[in-house]
Amino acid sequence: MQVILLQDVPKVGRKYELKNVADGFGRNFLIARGKATLADAAGRARIARLQAENSLHQEMEEKLLQSLIKTLTQETTVIKAKANNEGHLFAGLKAKDLAKEINQIHHTNITPSLIMIKKPIKSLGEYQIKIEQGRVRGDFTIRIEKAE
8 A cells, every 4th residue: 555654654754755555554553643645646636735835834944044043143142050160050051951041032933953062061161052954054152151
């Protein structure tokens, strides 16, 4: 049976892919749970429309992210955090913490999944942070200062 996946399905395929699956698996699991649709003419037309909408949505998100990166690179973002006298933070700053602070400072809606850091930031100072989504990439500087 040929189906078109409506979402990513582990060990089967990615969203909008055409896949050959066993009849029972396709009917009883994928289609019954809304994870796929039959690969008939109506299903193919529906997927073509969804792909067009999805690509338009991604294009708009990329433009918004590019403008955000441009804004962030124009100035150093200062984040206040609690630290001891040696400059070590009491709690490491992870991507979700950075996203929250950046959203509050710049009034944006950046998600933690866009921020690429290898490990939590654990001391005061300046850091280069990478933002990446699809083809859009950028770097900006943040400065972690001691909160009073």
